[in-house]
Amino acid sequence: MFKILLIKEIQHYLYGLRFHVSFAMVMLTFVIGTLSFVPSFRQANENHLRYATEQHDALERNSKNATVAAVSLSTFALSPKGNAIISDCSGQHLPDKIVYSAFNVFEFKVSHNNLNPLMKTGRELNWAFIVSVVLSFVTLLFAYDAISGEKEDRTISLMFSNAVPRGVVLLSKLSGIVLVVMSMALAGIIASLLILVFSSCVQLSGVFLAEVGAFLGITFFLITLMAVCGLLASVLSSSSNISLLISLCVWLLFVVVVPNTAVFWANTVFPIPHADEVQMAIRQGRKSLNDNAPQGSWSSNDGNPFWDRHKLRADLQTKLLANEKQHRDAYYALMFSQFDNTRRITLFSPIAQFDYMNEAILGGGYLRFRKNWDDLHLFQSGFFNWFRDLDAKDEKSPHWFNPYESLSTTRQEVEVSQIPVYTEQKAGWGERFSAIVLYLSVMLIYTTVLFGVVVYRFQHYDVR
């Protein structure tokens, strides 16, 4: 019985106008999105390559003096990722550069280098965007009149005259919608993959295909949840017009309202101090250290590393760095905590759940940034140890570590290849799956609870 009903449902949808129009729209978006992605990804790769070359040249110049290599600020820039066609994970809005030296990880930057500042930033036209905005909408459009529409057409009462269990009807409708919408997603993804193959833009490696598979998996969960929402709207009313309005409200709530209120919650529920207040605290600390520093702390003599005032200078500079680091690190911790907490609030929206799951499976976005931020802190202590060991071997060095200047530590030349350079370690599958658990659990609980309500309502639905 289920099979017959399912085939009937699928045929009903496939021959309908909404499928034809939606399919054309989805395919067109996938194709245009991929065609736009190819040149921009190439350009981003070229830019990154040039940036890396410049960084290497700077390192080569700095290698003439080991201390210069240690105190000079290096910038680690996130490289473009081929899986950004699946989802950019809000990467263009998140920090993509981290500044560090052997003495500290200073700051992160949101670089707008590749973005046109005269343009209002748009959302990436990638697979995740198409699924979360277009396909979620299309799913509701398929589901909103699945029950109420049949009631208006009086076909549902006819169906139940054949003693069909209500649960089977519901399940066949749900499966039909999910299969039809998933077929659209699959067709779009295949078209997109074909373009990527022919353009030789992205290598279809095993990892990439595994990511595509995982993406299809979470797409399935999202579409199922949205279909359940549509069915809920359908069983809540006997009029398809009301069902439609409920569906539209649900979609607006998930896609526009909840994400749009994130900044409101962040500022009101999880406020953090203003950036200039932190800057002021740093300035005050700096002033106090300068005022209380022994006289001659700022003196220098470039020709004589052992000049005793260099020790005072190194001490003062170390204290200044510690002062800045203390305030900045505390502020960064607050920023991360504010961001994490706000994300938890937005979990109310399945679209947000879907986005965070994408981030986890692709190892991108905030997950990628935080991993690099944490890894860079570990790397920095290793970098400092390397410098300290090098300095210890040099008899011409007084070993007075100054985090900003090359005055009182080793001035020996080093091989460029010996200077530690941070390289990104991609998040492993274990890390990715552990990151996904929370979001997937929320989505599954959501789906189960809502489907339970749909079943309950449908059991009591007046089909006359």
Add this chain to the structure above:
Amino acid sequence: MIWLIAKKDFILNLTSSRFVIGFLLCLVIIPFTMVVSVDGYKNQMRVYEVDRAEALKKWQEVKVYSAVRPEIVKEPEALGIFTRGIEGNMGNSLTIRLGEYPLLLTGHAGTRDNPLLNAFFSIDFTTVIAILMSLLALVFSFDLFTREREEGTMKLVFTNGVSRSAFLMAKFLGVFITLVPILFFSFMLSTLIVVLNPAIAFSSAEWLGIILLFGAAILYLMVFILLGMVISAWSKKSSTAIVVSLLAWVWLLFLVPDIAYYSSQSVSKVAPYDNVLYSLDELDRVFREKTDEKWGEIQKQMGLDGIGHWNWSGGYDGYDELYGCTWETNEFHRRLNAWREPARLDNADKKWTFQKEWLDGLQRQERTRQVMSWLSPSEIFQQIASSLCRTSPESYLNYMQRIREYRATLIAYFHGKKLFESFSYFTQQDPKTFLTIAKTQQMEEEGFFDSKNFKVPPYWEGSYYLPLNLDDVPKFTFQKQNAAGSLKASLGLVVGLLSLGIALFLVVIGVFQKYDVR
């Protein structure tokens, strides 16, 4: 008769669930959006006040003309509360330098202290209006004809001798007078949030800007009502009309803008600014090398072995401040500046060719995006709104152009007073008190400096001098565009939106004339 039908539709609409839901949606979404925008604006204003005070303090402490590098702090645009435009992409301040043309504002960017929050999707009031009003217009108009046809009431109407065009007008009017109160309520709610906030004070020009924005929103609403009517007139069934209407809505509101954004980047490519920076760094390197050469040359001309300084502060963009130095050192710096500062200006001109090319590329790309996004009425409306609220790229570029003009005025001032060739460019010390090297050597030989009673003359220290009186230095002023100017700037787009409305109206008349009412 037109009014009778329109009134009937209006009353029916008022009691419908769509009206209640539409009203509630506005009631929920608009306050959230406005509170976030107002909060952002207040933060911008706070940063503006802090930065302005700091810039003023720096200005009041200037003691030499080589430190005259005015800092421009841009006042946040109050109407940005309604339409953010590109405000969030830009910084808020810029220091006028001789060695570089003002390109884009730097300083505090955007409105948020935590840059991570930019990852959250956030929309402004105009976008909310664009999304909600278009949706409501379609939801109210998709079944204007199909429902009457399905219920058989349309035949009945036409048996009473009502003309088709009168019926069409009445239908349009019915939806229009239903939605205008919701639109009006949305504007009232948002302005109420602004008015109730004591930290925000709108000028009359800004209120006029909001009234004009309301006018544009009405025009936008009409376009979507007409679009819904066209779809309804083309469809035989309401179920078909609603599917087409909603898919068209998603296409026009969510896909066309993003497609235009990404396609424009492929069609009109711009290299990243890092590439420009590489060229600028190279020019600066050459300039530094030439300066070093000139340094040696002047030293040689003056027969000096080296340049000694008693009290010298140096910095970026030609800043030098000298006190207690010998006549030779001061003369050396005077001669160096007479060559170096005009050369710095020439170098800035060379750098500007690269920067301008990049800026032109950005403008071209943005223009391409704008034109491509005209496929969506919502984008036309948003462009009108950002123009009226002075947050459009054009407004921003006008501001930057004015800053460049100011830089030229400042340079003319430097030239006019022959400051580059003067001692006052880098010191306030009276040239009569400069000691020659021979004199200082003689004093040294006589043990003058070793004497226990030796005290540095006060005029050898910077703290001895009062800040310069900079009253005659040109000041930066910027006259904000008034409402009429903003309207003039967006007139083409307003005409475009109006033309689209007229075209849709003609189409609906044409289609409805052949509509089978049976």
